[in-house]
Amino acid sequence: MRNPRSKSAAAAHVICLASALCAAAALAAPLFAAQQKPAKKPTQTAGARLYKQNCAVCHGNDGKGNGPPPKSSPFTEPPPDLTTLAQRHEGQFPDVYVESVLRNGASVQDHGPAEMPVWGTIFKATTNSDQTQVDRRIANLIDHLKSIQAK
DSSP, rough: OOHHHHHHHHHHHHHHHHHHHHHHHHHHHHHHHHHHHHOOOOOOOOOHHHHHHHHHHHHOOOOSSSSOOTTTOOOOOOOOOOGGTTGGGGTTTHHHHHHHHHHOEEEEEEEEEEEEOHHHHHHHHTTTTHHHHHHHHHHHHHHEEEEEHOO
């Protein structure tokens, strides 16, 4: 004959284990669900958006200069590879030079003015921005260009 207490103790043990398993499952469910969700794409920076809107048409989405030369340009050379700016300047990103080009445009030696737009003027005129906003946009573009430099 079995002890009736052992049946109730066993039942209590089973209930306790079942409760513990339910609690563990409840705690693990959000973790499992988070693993099942697709990873979010990294948010695009302001500089990356400006680059895509204004620069990628010539310099390419990747900045490697694989966009077409402007149709109005007498030059057949492709736009410069912007991912090698630091390499072409002794390993240091040329902040002052890039800012000058963005604000004032660029000139190609022996060929007169280049087709590079003068973004400082364009940002001010097309968006009714004050100088602080223009400065911020140029700084954002420079930050983006720094982020795409070849290693």
